[in-house]
Amino acid sequence: MENVRKGKPGTPGTTSANQFIDTMTLVNKSYVYEFASEAYCVDHGRKKKDVVGHSVAHVFGEANFKRIIKKHLDQCFAGNVVKYENWLDIPGEEPRFYRVSYSPYFDAKGQITHAVVSSVDITSGKREEESLEKSHAAFKNILQNMHYGLFTFDTEGKFTFINDILVKRSGYPRQWYIGKSLFDVVRPEERESVREHFKATVRGEQVEPYEFGFKKAAADIAWAYISTTAIRDGGKIVGVLGVVLDVTKRVKSDHALAMSEKKYRTLFEDSLDAIFVTDEKGRLTDVNPSFLKLFGYTKEEAQKMRAIDAYVNRDECKQYVKVISEQGFVDKFTVKLKRKNGSIMECLLNGTPLRGPDGKITGYQGVAREIDKR
Numbered sequence: 427m428e429n430v431r432k433g434k435p436g437t438p439g440t441t442s443a444n445q446f447i448d449t450m451t452l453v454n455k456s457y458v459y460e461f462a463s464e465a466y467c468v469d470h471g472r473k474k475k476d477v478v479g480h481s482v483a484h485v486f487g488e489a490n491f492k493r494i495i496k497k498h499l500d501q502c503f504a505g506n507v508v509k510y511e512n513w514l515d516i517p518g519e520e521p522r523f524y525r526v527s528y529s530p531y532f533d534a535k536g537q538i539t540h541a542v543v544s545s546v547d548i549t550s551g552k553r554e555e556e557s558l559e560k561s562h563a564a565f566k567n568i569l570q571n572m573h574y575g576l577f578t579f580d581t582e583g584k585f586t587f588i589n590d591i592l593v594k595r596s597g598y599p600r601q602w603y604i605g606k607s608l609f610d611v612v613r614p615e616e617r618e619s620v621r622e623h624f625k626a627t628v629r630g631e632q633v634e635p636y637e638f639g640f641k642k643a644a645a646d647i648a649w650a651y652i653s654t655t656a657i658r659d660g661g662k663i664v665g666v667l668g669v670v671l672d673v674t675k676r677v678k679s680d681h682a683l684a685m686s687e688k689k690y691r692t693l694f695e696d697s698l699d700a701i702f703v704t705d706e707k708g709r710l711t712d713v714n715p716s717f718l719k720l721f722g723y724t725k726e727e728a729q730k731m732r733a734i735d736a737y738v739n740r741d742e743c744k745q746y747v748k749v750i751s752e753q754g755f756v757d758k759f760t761v762k763l764k765r766k767n768g769s770i771m772e773c774l775l776n777g778t779p780l781r782g783p784d785g786k787i788t789g790y791q792g793v794a795r796e797i798d799k800r
Contacts (some may be wrong), residue, residue: 439711449682451543453529455503457482457496461539490514502528502541505791506756506776507690509683511548523552525676529690536699536776536793544686546679554671575650575670578657581628583607584620586665595672597643606666613639613647627654627666637673649677699749700794703780706787708733708747720796722766733792738762738770751778757769763794772797 449469450534452461470477472485480642483491483501498508498549508528515521524547531540553572585603590756593600594613614791616638627633635653642648651673657665694701700717704710713728721736732742742761749756759775777792 429777448544449544450686451477451545452483453541453543454539457491458487459501466545470545486514488495498526498528499541501781502530503538504537504781505530506780507687509526511552519548522547524551525679525683527686529686533699534698534796536697536701538778542686542689544679544682546682548675550677551673565582568741575668575672577668577670577773579608579624579666579668581663581665583609583624592670595642595648596640602643611640613641622668623654627656628663630656630663636638637677648674650671697793699792702794703731703789703791704733705789708790710744711789717794720765721763722792727766733790736763738764746775746777746792747790751787760797 449466467474499509505635511525525546529542530538531542533539539795576589578587584607602750627663651671653669656663701714703712710731737743756777773794780789782788
């Protein structure tokens with residue numbers, strides 16, 4: 427993983443950085459996998475030799491590649507961070523639902539060479555969520571759907587009933603729940619919040635579904651999405667009915683995507699090249715430390731600037747944007763730029779457009795490198 431930190435393509439090692447994205451792959455601009463983590467292979471039911479060295483089209487099918495995957499990879503190679511979820515009909519397999527994130531991977535020269543891909547199979551969770559949406563209007567239907575964890579409590583929060591699904595997923599034997607309460611399984615840091623939700627349900631209030639982490643028998647932490655309602659007998663509240671959906675995969679997926687974004691930000695901040703991002707009107711929205719060092723501005727000063735203000739010849743800025751809009755990129759565009767102190771320097775610019783979900787340009791990302799005339 428040290429290679430990734432330094433911006434050098436290559437197979438990541440086995441350092442603790444692998445924890446950042448436990449289902450990570452690297453895809454080059456030829457749409458071929460150069461790296462796939464063990465977790466990725468396990469999650470997708472494939473062996474590493476069946477992924478690494480093969481094209482994305484080979485792994486997921488030509489139709490899926492052309493219809494869904496390629497356009498997102500192309501946006502990533504153009505400098506965009508892309509996220510999406512979609513069903514994929516993989517030849518010879520049942521349809522699977524994936525949550526995917528693509529982040530551009532810059533080499534030491536500031537060029538995008540790969541897409542850092544986090545792809546998580548969340549089919550089970552998606553099917554559970556779709557089923558929950560269909561049956562949420564009537565708890566009677568939920569009770570009949572044994573795909574969910576179902577339980578009841580008394581008004582003190584002690585378990586009075588649990589179904590087989592809950593026993594299986596928690597890992598605790600049914601006897602363990604005797605005399606136990608909901609608060610015995612909730613993580614200590616969330617116990618008070620869950621207790622307040624429970625009390626509100628016992629008071630007869632309408633409580634929105636919420637999530638919390640709980641400790642399974644194997645000591646690992648899982649996450650549950652719980653919906654509760656009061657049980658009444660003759661108008662008196664005598665207990666609470668709970669319906670639980672295991673959302674652990676989704677929570678872990680969200681965490682993996684957050685780590686992916688963190689990694690991309692680290693590459694941006696640590697680059698030796700001056701990297702800048704503008705909106706569609708050319709206003710600077712983000713710059714890295716190397717940009718500030720090269721031009722002599724503070725972060726606050728740069729964020730009040732337009733990119734065109736740094737050009738000696740403003741027409742060169744317009745030509746730079748025109749080339750990007752027409753070609754989709756610009757490479758080694760020679761311009762004269764000025765620092766905060768007024769000194770002039772000759773630079774090479776690279777640039778790509780940033781696009782929104784509708785494909786329209788929302789801004790630009792560029793790299794400026796001063797030409798050494800020594």
